[in-house]
Amino acid sequence: MIYQAGNYDVVVIGAGHAGCEAALAAARMGCSTLMITLSIQHIALMPCNPSIGGPAKAQVVREIDALGGEMAVNIDKANIQIRMINTGKGPAVQALRAQADKEEYHREMLRTLEATPNLSILMAEVDRIETENGRISGVVTRTGARFGCQAVVITSGTYLKGRVIIGDVAFDSGPGNQIPPMRLSENLKELGIELGRFKTGTPPRIDSRTVDFSKMIEQPGDPQPLRFSFISPRNEREQLSCWLTRSNPETHRIVMENIERAPLFTGIIKGRGPRYCPSFEDKVVRFSHKDNHQLFVEPEGRRTNEMYVQGLNTSLPEDVQLQVLHSIAGLEHCRMIRTGYAIEYDYVVPSQLRLSLETRQVSGLFTAGQINGTSGYEEAAAQGIIAGINAALKAREKEPFILKRSEAFIGVMIDDLVTKENDEPYRLLTSRAEYRLLLRQDNADLRLTEKAHAIGLVTSQRWDIFREKKELLDRERARLQEEYVLPLDSRMAKFLADKDSAPLRDRISLWELLRRPEIKIEEYPALELMEEFDLDVMEQLELQAKYEGYIRKQEDQVRRFEKMEARKIPEDMNYDEVYGLAFEALQKLNAVRPASIGQASRIAGVNPADINILLVFLEKKRRK
Amino acid sequence: MYEDDIAAISTPPGEGGIAIVRLSGNGVIEKMNPLFRPRREGTSLAGRPSHTLTLGWIIDDRGEIIDEVLVGIMKCPRSYTGEDVVEINCHGGSLPARRCLERVLSAGFRLAEPGEFTRRAYLNGRLDISQAEAVIDIIRAKSDKGMRLAQQQLSGMNFSYIANLEDGLTRINAMIEASIDFPDEVGEPDYDEVEGRLQEILSKLDSLINAARRAEVYREGISIAICGKPNVGKSTLLNTLLRKEKAIVTEIPGTTRDVIEDYINVRGIPVKIMDTAGIRFTEDQVEKIGVERSREAIKAADLVLFLLDVETGITAEDREIFSQIHTQNIIVMVNKEDLIEKKIDETSLKGMFPGLPIIRGSAREEIGIDELEESIEKLVLSGQTGSDNLEIMVSTRQRSALERARQQVLDTRDGLREAPLDCLGVDLGGAMEALGEITGKNLKEEAIDRIFHDFCIGK
Numbered sequence A: 001m002i003y004q005a006g007n008y009d010v011v012v013i014g015a016g017h018a019g020c021e022a023a024l025a026a027a028r029m030g031c032s033t034l035m036i037t038l039s040i041q042h043i044a045l046m047p048c049n050p051s052i053g054g055p056a057k058a059q060v061v062r063e064i065d066a067l068g069g070e071m072a073v074n075i076d077k078a079n080i081q082i083r084m085i086n087t088g089k090g091p092a093v094q095a096l097r098a099q100a101d102k103e104e105y106h107r108e109m110l111r112t113l114e115a116t117p118n119l120s121i122l123m124a125e126v127d128r129i130e131t132e133n134g135r136i137s138g139v140v141t142r143t144g145a146r147f148g149c150q151a152v153v154i155t156s157g158t159y160l161k162g163r164v165i166i167g168d169v170a171f172d173s174g175p176g177n178q179i180p181p182m183r184l185s186e187n188l189k190e191l192g193i194e195l196g197r198f199k200t201g202t203p204p205r206i207d208s209r210t211v212d213f214s215k216m217i218e219q220p221g222d223p224q225p226l227r228f229s230f231i232s233p234r235n236e237r238e239q240l241s242c243w244l245t246r247s248n249p250e251t252h253r254i255v256m257e258n259i260e261r262a263p264l265f266t267g268i269i270k271g272r273g274p275r276y277c278p279s280f281e282d283k284v285v286r287f288s289h290k291d292n293h294q295l296f297v298e299p300e301g302r303r304t305n306e307m308y309v310q311g312l313n314t315s316l317p318e319d320v321q322l323q324v325l326h327s328i329a330g331l332e333h334c335r336m337i338r339t340g341y342a343i344e345y346d347y348v349v350p351s352q353l354r355l356s357l358e359t360r361q362v363s364g365l366f367t368a369g370q371i372n373g374t375s376g377y378e379e380a381a382a383q384g385i386i387a388g389i390n391a392a393l394k395a396r397e398k399e400p401f402i403l404k405r406s407e408a409f410i411g412v413m414i415d416d417l418v419t420k421e422n423d424e425p426y427r428l429l430t431s432r433a434e435y436r437l438l439l440r441q442d443n444a445d446l447r448l449t450e451k452a453h454a455i456g457l458v459t460s461q462r463w464d465i466f467r468e469k470k471e472l473l474d475r476e477r478a479r480l481q482e483e484y485v486l487p488l489d490s491r492m493a494k495f496l497a498d499k500d501s502a503p504l505r506d507r508i509s510l511w512e513l514l515r516r517p518e519i520k521i522e523e524y525p526a527l528e529l530m531e532e533f534d535l536d537v538m539e540q541l542e543l544q545a546k547y548e549g550y551i552r553k554q555e556d557q558v559r560r561f562e563k564m565e566a567r568k569i570p571e572d573m574n575y576d577e578v579y580g581l582a583f584e585a586l587q588k589l590n591a592v593r594p595a596s597i598g599q600a601s602r603i604a605g606v607n608p609a610d611i612n613i614l615l616v617f618l619e620k621k622r623r624k
Numbered sequence B: 001m002y003e004d005d006i007a008a009i010s011t012p013p014g015e016g017g018i019a020i021v022r023l024s025g026n027g028v029i030e031k032m033n034p035l036f037r038p039r040r041e042g043t044s045l046a047g048r049p050s051h052t053l054t055l056g057w058i059i060d061d062r063g064e065i066i067d068e069v070l071v072g073i074m075k076c077p078r079s080y081t082g083e084d085v086v087e088i089n090c091h092g093g094s095l096p097a098r099r100c101l102e103r104v105l106s107a108g109f110r111l112a113e114p115g116e117f118t119r120r121a122y123l124n125g126r127l128d129i130s131q132a133e134a135v136i137d138i139i140r141a142k143s144d145k146g147m148r149l150a151q152q153q154l155s156g157m158n159f160s161y162i163a164n165l166e167d168g169l170t171r172i173n174a175m176i177e178a179s180i181d182f183p184d185e186v187g188e189p190d191y192d193e194v195e196g197r198l199q200e201i202l203s204k205l206d207s208l209i210n211a212a213r214r215a216e217v218y219r220e221g222i223s224i225a226i227c228g229k230p231n232v233g234k235s236t237l238l239n240t241l242l243r244k245e246k247a248i249v250t251e252i253p254g255t256t257r258d259v260i261e262d263y264i265n266v267r268g269i270p271v272k273i274m275d276t277a278g279i280r281f282t283e284d285q286v287e288k289i290g291v292e293r294s295r296e297a298i299k300a301a302d303l304v305l306f307l308l309d310v311e312t313g314i315t316a317e318d319r320e321i322f323s324q325i326h327t328q329n330i331i332v333m334v335n336k337e338d339l340i341e342k343k344i345d346e347t348s349l350k351g352m353f354p355g356l357p358i359i360r361g362s363a364r365e366e367i368g369i370d371e372l373e374e375s376i377e378k379l380v381l382s383g384q385t386g387s388d389n390l391e392i393m394v395s396t397r398q399r400s401a402l403e404r405a406r407q408q409v410l411d412t413r414d415g416l417r418e419a420p421l422d423c424l425g426v427d428l429g430g431a432m433e434a435l436g437e438i439t440g441k442n443l444k445e446e447a448i449d450r451i452f453h454d455f456c457i458g459k
Ligand SMILES: Nc1nc2c(ncn2[C@@H]2O[C@H](COP(=O)(O)OP(=O)(O)OP(=O)(O)O)[C@@H](O)[C@H]2O)c(=O)[nH]1
Pocket: B229, B230, B231, B232, B233, B234, B235, B236, B237, B248, B249, B250, B251, B252, B253, B254, B255, B256, B257, B276, B277, B278, B279, B335, B336, B337, B338, B339, B361, B362, B363, B364, B365
């Protein structure tokens, strides 16, 4: 029996990393929002590795933060270790990475959700999405509750028709033995949405009390841990260590001896797995010349004995997993708490989406996160906030919010998802961004906070902090560019000599002086050339000065790029009418339906000649 | 990509009187400033009214003359494309035109896509709606033809050579990117290895570019002007090379009054050879014009044969002529060596023409002609003789892509020990993009595939 249970502007299905950001964004933008989850205990769950950040992902976390999202703030409250990695490899690829306390991460997120006005949480399973004339009208739960709404965001992660595989054992399940929703998939297909099937996996968890750490190498956090969010207080949390050990020939022998029992080889697993996250057995087979592989043993929290064995993700039978663990230095006597497994799940083929993450088939229906064939908490959260924003804008009948490839890693990811063919779960890499020197983690706020403010997603606290920082940066930059030091200045001469830096031949601005690699801005205050400002501000100025040449190069490229992005292709474009298009281009354009000429030019199989033909066609249409 | 400054040779390829390099884009007239030196000092192209012609020279980045040209400007919107348009008229046919085009490309212009001028003309309202279909046909036809050509050119040996190059580049890129994106699993790249590989790639690119130049020489040919004071034996040499009595030979100085041209084949290279009027000061109206025309022909020639007379020795006249041509590619030939009387010795020759090829011989008695041909071949293919016997026929588009790739690989190598990895990625990415234009592959995607193939990555 179906009953009317209420009306909302936006309904979010799922409460993982995408769902939380989507619901928070919509609610913070003033929409009455309902978040429906299978289990409140699993809100913001980290079913796989206990860490957030790393190359490309850290940039994304900062971008989410700059937009007014929650992931950065939440990990700042719930980390047990923070490190800056890639420090020697250049400003664009430096990245913060945190180890999380999983339980605390969940609890802090739940607290934030519960404290957010306009946001309600409901524990239920959604069976069906209702539409009227191709537009969302509501959702119906398994127990008969019907909620009317303007927009729906599905963020069901790897749960849709989830199937867990361990050796020769396989059963229907979401991550962590949760009941997987089985009906929603069928409902999506009825709505005309094409689904595919992917696979991923997770390693076993072990009991810390049974690990011999003396046989491992300690991996401590940074002595002065930084924070992800631009608005978090200084990080003063106690840091826990991770531990490095290695597999050995004996481990590999055990794997090879049991390889015919591995589901990847028996053919039980059909979905495509990600190459950047191969199972341990896959690594042993493919890289047979390596006699060891790194394994990191990481705590899953402060108040749990569970530890995660990074590098050992596997779907080998349980007894083999134990043998493998016991062959490894430090784990000889370890007890396994959770068995590693592979999971297969349905995903929405993302080329059906618009850049706003709205499905093309159903107006007002958005999908975000792993359901779109991505991997990673950060990628999921980023799609969540964009889908949440756009669901809210949809409910208000406003234009969608879209980030370009030149503005954010989030823009790169969504454009890739929608435009390119992906045959494995998508993971962000810094090399996927053509303008990565501009898309740094240090300037995410400068890139995005004003945009988010314009759509009402930025709190006054964040806005004040941002404005103050920006004004200070502008003022200091101008000052550094206008103030000069002279060759006569004996104090400067001595300073330069001490630094092995060439003596001045002419006057030089403080800004130009920073271009010298050996000159660091942190030395300016002692020379009375600058006040002591916040580290963020100092670093930002130094970076802008030091890399100005390369940055300019990229800014030029961006200007050219944006011209083509600005040439929009109408929604109702009929490519069959376009005389002269090559057959392959026609097919691809029809499948992707790009929003702009720029996007069209990125589709594999669409050549420059086809683009020129499209331009001519659009002009002809315009003139008619 | 589709609204930047573009350039292309807009006249059909092959031997012709004049070839035109056409440029289009907003502000391209100003952008000619560093590339063009007007004949009349103090004038600038941008200052000239629309639809006028200006005489001058295309110059390289050191200010050296590449070719004498007549430049037409058409200001936006009164031009074919509706944007600012510059047309560089190069005499001497397609080879000088290619040089001008290369200069323009090196200054940041992009080679136009097939049919792109027409497409722009259409988009800027210079063509009628009814012409849209015709415009599309042009784009389609030109690009299909280009594609067919490219495929033919890339078949067989060249293809595997280029594939090898791509492989090297993506491998280095994967080494760098893997270390950035997977710092736990992949350590710092081995800089010595990267440098070695870059060096290897550079030398491969050099061979390719040289082979392309060589092929171009054989395909397009070169022009050679015979030059020297009156009566030195220029016309005699022309006749000897042609094996026919084309030019009148007398013992009277000032016999040849105009430029005489014909075609020969020097060791497989098509050569347009020109006999010129002996250069001297003269009051004779007819001869004066002939001398002026000869000067121009000499300037436009790819190679100058500078003749000396062993009987007269090196005179003030010779020195004066040499001072006018010294920036060009020159072969010095001491003529009339059959005579007993010799007023030119080895030391003074070496002193006056350091580093230039010098040949002693006789035009009339056909002495030293073999040597001369050998010297021509060597000079034309100078530095371009690859030991690998690489044969490649590439279009200007492909060659410009190769050259861009080379530059970016060079930048990568030079920055290797100083610039951080992410900045190196900018240059390397540029090189892969340029190379990708030749084969139509997206090398960046391939490099990502490569990361997973070469490195054991995974959490
Ligand atoms: N002994 C000798 N005489 C030569 C040789 N080459 C040319 N001559 C003679 O030099 C004279 C001038 O030859 P041309 O070929 O007409 O000289 P040119 O340089 O064309 O002279 P202009 O056209 O007047 O500038 C003729 O009498 C030729 O026979 C040579 O190799 N040996």
